[in-house]
Amino acid sequence: MDLNGLTLTAVKKGLLKKDFSSVELVKSCLSQIDKFDSQINSFITVCQETAIKQAELSDEEIKNGNDLPLLGVPIAVKDLFLTKDVRTTAASNVLKDYIPQYDATVVEKLKDAGAVIVGKLNCDAWAHGSSGENSDFGPTKNPWNKEYIPGGSSSGSAAALASGMCIASTGTDTGGSIRLPASFCNVVGLKPTYGKVSRYGIVAMASSLDSIGHFTKTVEDNALFLNVTAGKDILDATTPDIKVPDYTKNIKNGLRGIKIGIPKEYATKKEGIDENILRVFGDSLKQFESLGAKIIEISLPHTEYAIACYYIIQPAEVSSNLARYDGIRYGNTRQNFGKEAKRRIMLGTYTLSSGYYDAYYKKAMKVRTLIKKDFEDAFNKVDAMITPVSPTLPWKLGEKINDPLKMYLSDIFTVTANLAGIPGLSVPAGFINGFPVGIQILGKHFSEELLYRIGYAYEQETKFYEQKPNL
Amino acid sequence: MDDKKYTPVIGLEIHVELKTKSKMFCGCLADYFGHKPNTHCCPVCLGLPGALPVPNKTAIDWCIMIGLALNCKIPNFSKFDRKNYFYPDLPKGYQISQYDKPFCIDGKLEINVDSYKKLIGITRVHMEEDTGKLIHSMVDGKDVSLIDFNRSSVPLVEIVTEPDFKNSKEVKIFLQKLQQVVRYLGVSNADMEKGDMRLEPNISLKITGEKSLPKYKVEVKNINSFKFVEKAIDFEIKRQKEILESGETPAQETRGFDEKKGKTVSQRSKEEAHDYRYFPEPDIPPIKFTDLEIDSLKKAMPELPDEKFKRLQKEHSLSEYDSEILTREKSTADYFEEAVKIGKDHNVLPKQIANTIINKKINVNNVLPAELIKMIISTTQVAAIDEGELEKIVKMVLDENPKAVEDYKNGKTQAIGFLIGMISRKLNNIKLDSQKVKKILERHLN
Structure with missing residues (x-):
């Protein structure tokens, strides 16, 4: 039995029934990493020894009849999440030697829930990118075709999971960095509502947009994971004190009577949108209808300004957030910043400068308010929305590396959720020429429970998640 | 330093460090004075990757109390902003401050100058965090600059006045009064020597009678005593007058005060001025106050010097002189009132108590009010005799x-x-x- 290929739900059952031990499970993930990660390059650091030790402790706990939500489960963590005593690089040479003094809140919660951290995952440096190619530790490859990118910025998180190197992984989503790689690698990725999951201890990209989420093999797994990470954190002032439900509780309630909106701005033929993707998306709509959902066309009129708005606000915050890496601390000079980080620092510094602030940042904030309003209006008519995740299929490594603008446009369907602060769940929706394609389900603030219900019904009907790449 | 031809235009920026238990954005102890360097620090005040600020509620309340004491309006909406600049004592590369939506605006404070009273306008009172402290020292025979982060992120309130002062005397009286108010509120020790209060006057001269403000402004940074503020202002007025007399305009610049030479020296010109690239602090949601919340803060405020001065005078039939001396420090006024309460049972009059405290220079920290009353009785009271x-x-x-x-x-x-x-x-x-x-x-x- 390939333990590393199991879902989180199956792993939980197997560990409790003692079908296998946590040590066996962790070792099967480590051996998968050992075998294939030289080709995939999804890990920056593998915690071989501590993972096995932790697995042994987990087995003790299980033997003593103790249970925790993730007890003994191998989890991998994006290298933006601070892990005490374990090097955390943000995939940048600036932090290549940085060993944190503390754990991110999410890491602490995972550890408290019994998770075994198997390693730190590759990504675009500072989470700047849509392909994973901006990593100073080399690009991650798409497990479905190693000449192609896996999507970014959480490239390693999606690729490692799709390759069976862990049972679940964490990610961050500032403009689509979870949903895009999830879609490109045939896994489930959640960008929670802004503030639903604590940002404390995670290297900040753009603070008003950063959402802390995760990747799993199935929708139910995803809900189990959110049960652990969600909730108020006294160390993050942007996490509201809202009760965390059991996200798995109503997951099987079906879609009868649910109104699903299709934003016409996302689903029509336009330059840059792959026709095959529109076809797959159309197929998914039929599935939803057959499951009892009502499909309604809606409009998000300010969509066309989203990327422009995002590329003002995001670099502005980036320029400020990266100021602390000043070349004095952390041992490496600012020359170690890659091209993309430098580009964003310059863009952001420029738009915030006196004389330009009103024309750029302030105006972008106004557009952001309009985009938020678009969603509020739409959610008066529908319960949730469905859109494609990406306008294109994964591209070849190097294909867009010299055309940042083209790269930025791959986030065209995902950035709006970050600007509005709403949750988005990316689920597998089929294949085109052997490449996975995903759709995203968007909902109102704090509607993750509903997103899971919709995602689950669709997933159980389609079972795309069962297909695995041939490494 | 009054001059018929020119009228000085002087405004103030004052930083007051609050004495909250914890720092502005983390749980570290805010008390840094005299402590071993870098012992009151955490990921937040060291600006480590991933660390986030969580605002100190008490500090915000206290900032608003200062604003209320200075008769400010408290807008219902406020927020924090990032002030971006590079300096080694600023670990995040930005200071969390307030830009266009400060907690308190449009206030005023009345001062008594010998023969007249004057209202000084308060432009704004806002909340920010202090920086770390650079220590220039020698280690292993090498000149080094060390950073102590104990002070990093200690709550700091900035008070900005209108350019309403005409001379250094008015400034000094205002500062003394402000210090008194802040101490009454119990929100800061306002101890100049420990850097609890830092002063930055801005000075320019206009032709007497002209309505508009001068086209230049000279700021003098970080002065740590009332005496030096007076000296710096007087020096500047003289210096600027000489430049104006010679037909030129003084340069718009920031100057520092050289304590030893008693004069100001140029530090930074207008061309070198920072562009702080302010923008709203995304890590802290905007802060909204209801009128009710502001009212309850108002109610929670202790009696302020002016009110206490008037009340003591009226309630206890004291002279203006006595009441003024007794209310200079809150501890003295409180002591007096406590003694009055005890004295009542022994037929000791408030006037007798006031006289004794003032004339005998009673140390209110050493003599208990009850002991003071005993003392007064033993020297003046007659025995009850038939x-x-x-x-x-x-x-x-x-x-x-x-x-x-x-x-x-x-x-x-x-x-x-x-x-x-x-x-x-x-x-x-x-x-x-x-x-x-x-x-x-x-x-x-x-």
Whole structure:
């Protein structure tokens, strides 16, 4: 039995029934990493020894009849999440030697829930990118075709999971960095509502947009994971004190009577949108209808300004957030910043400068308010929305590396959720020429429970998640 | 330094460090003075990757109390902003401050200058965090700059006045009053020597009678005593006047004060001015206040010096002079009122208490109010003695001392003192109301 290929739900059952031990499970993930990660390059650091030790402790706990939500489960963590005593690089040479003094809140919660951290995952440096190619530790490859990118910025998180190197992984989503790689690698990725999951201890990209989420093999797994990470954190002032439900509780309630909106701005033929993707998306709509959902066309009129708005606000915050890496601390000079980080620092510094602030940042904030309003209006008519995740299929490594603008446009369907602060769940929706394609389900603030219900019904009907790449 | 041709235009920026228990954005102890460097630090105040600020509620309340004490309006909506600049003592590369939506705006404070009263406008009062401290030192024979982050992120309130001052004297009186108000509120020790209060006057000169402000402004940074502020302002007025007299305009610049030479020196010109690239702090949601919340803060405020001054004068029939001295420091005023309460039961008048505190320079930290009252009683109070009894004793003493009676009748009025002493002796030397005894004696003698 390939333990590393199991879902989180199956792993939980197997560990409790003692079908296998946590040590066996962790070792099967480590051996998968050992075998294939030289080709995939999804890990920056593998915690071989501590993972096995932790697995042994987990087995003790299980033997003593103790249970925790993730007890003994191998989890991998994006290298933006601070892990005490374990090097955390943000995939940048600036932090290549940085060993944190503390754990991110999410890491602490995972550890408290019994998770075994198997390693730190590759990504675009500072989470700047849509392909994973901006990593100073080399690009991650798409497990479905190693000449192609896996999507970014959480490239390693999606690729490692799709390759069976862990049972679940964490990610961050500032403009689509979870949903895009999830879609490109045939896994489930959640960008929670802004503030639903604590940002404390995670290297900040753009603070008003950063959402802390995760990747799993199935929708139910995803809900189990959110049960652990969600909730108020006294160390993050942007996490509201809202009760965390059991996200798995109503997951099987079906879609009868649910109104699903299709934003016409996302689903029509336009330059840059792959026709095959529109076809797959159309197929998914039929599935939803057959499951009892009502499909309604809606409009998000300010969509066309989203990327422009995002590329003002995001670099502005980036320029400020990266100021602390000043070349004095952390041992490496600012020359170690890659091209993309430098580009964003310059863009952001420029738009915030006196004389330009009103024309750029302030105006972008106004557009952001309009985009938020678009969603509020739409959610008066529908319960949730469905859109494609990406306008294109994964591209070849190097294909867009010299055309940042083209790269930025791959986030065209995902950035709006970050600007509005709403949750988005990316689920597998089929294949085109052997490449996975995903759709995203968007909902109102704090509607993750509903997103899971919709995602689950669709997933159980389609079972795309069962297909695995041939490494 | 008043001059007929030119009128000084002076405004102030004052930083007041709050004495909250914890820092502005983390749980570290805010008390840094005299502590071992880098012992009150955490990921947040060290600006480590991933660390986030969580605002200190008490500090915000106290900032608003300062604003209310300065008669400011408290807008219902406020927010924090990032002020971006590079300096080694600023670990995040930005300071969390407030830009266009400060907690308090449009206030005023009245000052008493010898012969006149004057209202000083308060432009704004806002909240920010302090920086770390650079220590230039020698290690292993090398000149080094060390950073102590104990002060990093300690809550700091910035008060900005309108350019309403005409001379250094007004400035000094204002600062003393501000210090008094802040101490009354109990939100800061406002100790200049420890850097709890830092002063930055801006000074320019206009032609007397002209309405508009001068086209330049000179700021003098980080002065740490009232005396030096006076000196710096007087020096600047003289310096700028000389430049204007020569037909030129003083440069718009930031200057520092050289304490030893007693003069200001140029530090930074307008061209080198920072562009701080302010933008709303995304890690802290905007802060909204209801009128009710502001009202309840108002109610929670202690009585302020001006009110206390007026009340003490009125309630206890004190002179303006007495009331002013007693209310200079809250601890003295509180002490006085406590003593008045105790004194009431012993027929000790507030005026007597005020006189004793002021004239005997009572150390309110060493003498308990009850002890003070005892002291006053033992020096002034008469023993409660029956009138009839006293009459008897007076007669007895007069009979026993015919010589003294004779002397008195012959015009030696001092003989009466002898007689009072004799009466006192008969009563086992208890303290007598000498005025009363004197009256009885006089009645008998005449």
